[in-house]
Amino acid sequence: MKILVCITHVPDTTSRIQFTDNNTKFDKTGVQFVIGPYDDYALARAVELRDQTGGKLTVLNVGEAETDPTLRKALAIGADEAIRINAYPKDSYFVAQQIARVAQEGAYDLILMGRESSDYNGGMVHGMVGEMMGLPSISPVMRLDIEGNTAKLSREIEGGKEELEVSLPLVAGCQEPIAEWKIPNMRGIMSARSKPLTVKEADAYDVHASIVSYALPPAKGAVKLFDKDQMEELVKLLKNEANVL
Amino acid sequence: MTSIGKKQKSLKSDTFEGVDFYQLDELFTEEQKLIRESIRSFVKKEISPYIESWAQESYFPSSIVKIMGDQGIFGPQIPKNYGGGGLDYTAYGLMMQELERGDSGMRSTASVQGSLVMYPIYAFGSEEQKSSLLPRLASGEILGCFGLTEPNHGSNPSGMTTNFKDMGDHYLLNGAKMWISNAPQADLAVVWAKNEEGRIHGLLVERGMEGFSTPETHNKWSLRASCTGELVFDEVKVPKKNLLPGKSGLGAPLMCLDSARFGISWGAVGAAMDCYETAKNYALERIQFGKSIASFQLTQKKLSEMLTEITKSQLLNWRLGKLMEEGKATTAQISMAKRNNVAMALQVAREARQILGGMGITGEYSIMRHMMNLESVVTYEGTHDIHLLILGQEITGISAFS
Ligand SMILES: Cc1cc2nc3c(=O)[nH]c(=O)nc-3n(C[C@H](O)[C@H](O)[C@H](O)COP(=O)(O)OP(=O)(O)OC[C@H]3O[C@@H](n4cnc5c(N)ncnc54)[C@H](O)[C@@H]3O)c2cc1C
Numbered sequence: 001m002k003i004l005v006c007i008t009h010v011p012d013t014t015s016r017i018q019f020t021d022n023n024t025k026f027d028k029t030g031v032q033f034v035i036g037p038y039d040d041y042a043l044a045r046a047v048e049l050r051d052q053t054g055g056k057l058t059v060l061n062v063g064e065a066e067t068d069p070t071l072r073k074a075l076a077i078g079a080d081e082a083i084r085i086n087a088y089p090k091d092s093y094f095v096a097q098q099i100a101r102v103a104q105e106g107a108y109d110l111i112l113m114g115r116e117s118s119d120y121n122g123g124m125v126h127g128m129v130g131e132m133m134g135l136p137s138i139s140p141v142m143r144l145d146i147e148g149n150t151a152k153l154s155r156e157i158e159g160g161k162e163e164l165e166v167s168l169p170l171v172a173g174c175q176e177p178i179a180e181w182k183i184p185n186m187r188g189i190m191s192a193r194s195k196p197l198t199v200k201e202a203d204a205y206d207v208h209a210s211i212v213s214y215a216l217p218p219a220k221g222a223v224k225l226f227d228k229d230q231m232e233e234l235v236k237l238l239k240n241e242a243n244v245l
Numbered sequence: 246m247t248s249i250g251k252k253q254k255s256l257k258s259d260t261f262e263g264v265d266f267y268q269l270d271e272l273f274t275e276e277q278k279l280i281r282e283s284i285r286s287f288v289k290k291e292i293s294p295y296i297e298s299w300a301q302e303s304y305f306p307s308s309i310v311k312i313m314g315d316q317g318i319f320g321p322q323i324p325k326n327y328g329g330g331g332l333d334y335t336a337y338g339l340m341m342q343e344l345e346r347g348d349s350g351m352r353s354t355a356s357v358q359g360s361l362v363m364y365p366i367y368a369f370g371s372e373e374q375k376s377s378l379l380p381r382l383a384s385g386e387i388l389g390c391f392g393l394t395e396p397n398h399g400s401n402p403s404g405m406t407t408n409f410k411d412m413g414d415h416y417l418l419n420g421a422k423m424w425i426s427n428a429p430q431a432d433l434a435v436v437w438a439k440n441e442e443g444r445i446h447g448l449l450v451e452r453g454m455e456g457f458s459t460p461e462t463h464n465k466w467s468l469r470a471s472c473t474g475e476l477v478f479d480e481v482k483v484p485k486k487n488l489l490p491g492k493s494g495l496g497a498p499l500m501c502l503d504s505a506r507f508g509i510s511w512g513a514v515g516a517a518m519d520c521y522e523t524a525k526n527y528a529l530e531r532i533q534f535g536k537s538i539a540s541f542q543l544t545q546k547k548l549s550e551m552l553t554e555i556t557k558s559q560l561l562n563w564r565l566g567k568l569m570e571e572g573k574a575t576t577a578q579i580s581m582a583k584r585n586n587v588a589m590a591l592q593v594a595r596e597a598r599q600i601l602g603g604m605g606i607t608g609e610y611s612i613m614r615h616m617m618n619l620e621s622v623v624t625y626e627g628t629h630d631i632h633l634l635i636l637g638q639e640i641t642g643i644s645a646f647s
Contacts, residue, residue, distance in 0.1 A: 014262065069275040076279060183286045186317025186330040189279055 001055035001146070004106060005046045006099050006113040006125070007074055008036035008089075009067040013118060023213045035070055037181075038114025042172075044179035045144055046112050047078035053146060056080050058106065062089045062098045068197065075192035076184035082195070087202035091209040092120075096128030098202055103133060108169060110151070115140035115173040126173035136166050139173025259293035261285065261346060264518045266556045272563055273335065280332070281339040287316050288347035296348045296470060297608045303465070305472035307388075307430050309351070310358075314385020318344070318355050320363035322504070327367060327375055328383030335566035338511035342562075345512030346519045349618035350471030352512045357426045358382060360505035362389030362435050365447055368500065369491030374449065378433070390431035392422035392450075392476045393498050399424075400631050401646075403495050407438040407478065409448065416488070418448060418481040424625070428474035429461040435489075436476065437498050447489035447497060456481040467621040469614075503579050506626050507569060510582035513622060514558045516615045517590040521551045523610055524597035531602075538600070547596045554593060558586045577639035584632035591619045 011017070011031045018027040035043065043059065050057040059074040061067050062085040071082040085098045103111050116123030123139070130137025142161075143154040151170055154163050184192075226234045239245045263285070270278060291312055299306055313319060322337045323329025330336075337359075345352035363382050366374055381387045398404045407420025418438060428434070434450040434457075450457055456479040461472060489497070525548055528539035538544050561582050568574035594616035598605035605612050623629050631646075638644045 014260065069279065072275065073279055076283075183290065183316070184279065184283045185315060186280070186283075186321055186332065189276060189283065189317075190325065190331060193276070 001049070001053045001110065002106065002108045003046045003050055003055065003057045003110045003112065004060060004103055004108040005039070005043045005057065005074070005079065006060050006062075006111070006129075007039040007043060007070065008114065008117040008119065009033050009061055009063050009070040010036045010117055010119040013037065017216065019214045019216075023215065024211060026214065033067075033070060035073060036114050036117045036119075038116060038118065038173075038175050040114075040181050041176050041178050042112040042114055042174035043074055043077060043079070044182045045174060046110070047182060048179055049110070049144070049146055050078070050080075055109075058083060058108070060085070060099065060102055062087060062095045062202070064088055071197055072192050073184060075195045075197070076188040077182045078188060080195065082197040084197065084199050085202050086199050090205075090207055092122045092124040093128060093208050094205050096125045096132060097205060099125065100129050100132035101203055102200070103129065110146075110168065111135075111171045112144075112174055113172075115175045123173065126171050130171040133171070135169055135171050137171035137173070138164065138166065140175040141172040142175060142178055144172060144174070144178055259289045261289070261519060261522060264521060264552070264555055264559075266552055267560065269559055269563055273339070277333075277336050277339055280336045281343055284316075284318070284340045284343035285346075287318075288343055288351075292344075292347040292351055296351070297611075297614070299470040300348070300350070300614050301469075301608055303463075303469045305350075305354075305430060305470060310354070310388050310430075311385040313355060313358075314383060317383075318359075319383050319385060320359040320367075320379070322359070323363050323367050323379060323383065328380030329363065329367075333566075334507065334569035335563070337508060338562055338566050341508035342511040342515035342518075344515070346515030348470055349512065349516055349615065349622050350468040352508070352515075353426050353468060353471045353621075354388075356505045356508050356512070357391055358385075358389055360508055361391035361501050362433065364504050365391075365435050365489060365497065365501050366449075369447060369489040369497055371486070371490050373486070374489070378449075382433075387432040388427055388430055389433045389435065390425050390427040390476070391498075391501065392425050392428075392434050392436040394422060394424045396421060396423045400628060402437070402498065403445075405437065405439060405445070407436065408440070409438050409446075409483065410441055412482075415485060416448065416483045418450065418478045418483050420478050422476040424462070424473060425459075425476050426468075426471055426473055426625075428459045428476055429472045431459065434459075434476055436478070438478075444493050445495050445497065446493045448483050449487040449489070450476070450478070450481065450483060451487075454481050454483065465621075467617045467619075469617075499576070502626055503574075503576055506579050506583040507565065507574070509622060509626055510558075510565060510579070510586045511562050513583075513586040513590040513619070514555060514562060516619060516622075517551070517555050517558070517586075517593040520590075520594045520597035520612050520615055521548070521555060523612055524548065524551070524600040527601050527604070527610070544600060547600060551593045551596060554589045558582075558589050561585065575639075577636055580627065580632040580635040583626065584629055584636075587619060587623045588629060591616065591623060594619060 012034045015031045020027045046057050057079045058081050059079040060083045089095045126137050126139050141153050141155050145152045149168050151166050317330050321330030321332040325331040393402050395405050409416040409418045432452050436448045436450050458477045459474050461474040528544050529537050531538045565582050598612045634645050
């Protein structure tokens, strides 16, 4: 079986987020980049499926040279080879287009990624890739087993869970508890040294979306405590100040 | 429902991020940084959630040996064909830093297995000893210990009395070792003993050999999650093939200590970082006199001094790693780093504990555990004062040991 896992290169979830250039650029100073947490689940499950079924596991990232260490980490976790599409990931459509092209060329049975990246949280790429390739795309997938040519999966839906059987190939956006995150061990890190990391140039593309400006969410306010006989006051504030009623 | 939140919850008690005031990260390779991050994640997953109860209950979790083996923590600097990691010294140092950030006892287990058991077998062992034992030690299938110290010979190991006689087809070993890390659980002991001419040799003593016992040392206030014990040899018949043929004399065990002390220099910095980060976070949140205690000059002085000392120690370690890799590091240089960094970590732990006030003495925070652990670290692998004498001898050419 051939598996493609698409990973993002995102700021660690504990990073301090700041902007520069009049709030039009994300400030990378001192920021540690990691494999997107949801992509990391997809990768972990892919390593298990590859070990069970044999075959080959490829990781892919659309990004510039700075993402190589993130791909190297994916190789240390267990991927067999890596591909980097050498381009800044301008928007979801662009990324999906690049992935779809590589996925088409490689004829993969399974194309996995996170349900969304943890930087822009668009959650669109898996759907777009499925559409572009004419394949089923399913998200958020919380369980994935392979039997012959069929994938058995369960995914979260509004108010419940859906169990599905889908024939391969397919695209899936994953989340836990599909697998537990894997920590690379020293053997993995050593063997990642000699695994292939291929850089491919991106397809030409018209920009559909561009960033106008960034803003931080409002700072969390202080906690207000109410006595049990102040219910009316509480309701009033929830309505007028917090705007949640 | 966001799933990342759920995962973070289980890590909530350990949010360690590391200390890098002088941008030392620019001096490490991507691979070294990946190794550090991996061990940091390993500690958060396998050690931090449990270490407080292990230490409180004075419990050595023997199952951690296999888990550490799978992670590749044992003998990272031993070549790959013997099951080691084949990594450079800086990577080894970073691993020890992260492990000791979790707990000095856990780091001790790894130091002993890697530097004090695998290293002498690798450096002085026969091909048969190497190929049969190193892969099993690397994977954590078997646990080893290192017996040098004796009840009456600590700082002065050359005076040891443990001895063996050549009986023709085997050696007969007699004597006792004390303060031996891992001893009560070890499957294998690297034992340093004198032959009939008084020359020190290394012998491999296996659990189960008649006359060999490993009583545990109880009631320690330090390294409580690591087990410590004695090695007692009462007419133990040791097969001749169990002698390490490659090197004899006191220089052999001292070479092992160089490698372990290097790891301790890094490990101590890890413990100091954990104390500093805990104290910093606490100081920012704890309100007294209407403001955070971090706003008081005396607290800021403590934090500033801690960060300065940690940074100096990091630089010492980084340079020492390079010297080790180039094969140029001297015993005296390693002594300087071990002595300085452990003393630094103890000082940081004491200051950090004060910042936490009463909270600092509880097991809710790691500081007091680190502080108590470091009391062993400042004593073993050459005491604080013995390292001064090693440096003094280097400076003056005069030995002040005896
Ligand atoms: C938890 C723990 C684990 C250990 N694990 C191991 C192990 O795995 N294997 C092993 O072989 N050993 C191990 N040790 C032993 C350790 O290495 C010794 O404790 C250490 O070398 C000191 O020896 P000692 O305790 O006999 O102290 P002593 O040598 O009696 O020293 C007592 C004091 O006298 C000072 N002193 C001694 N000689 C001089 C001198 N010439 N000039 C000035 N001051 C001097 C010392 O600095 C010290 O302050 C361990 C110890 C501990 C506490």
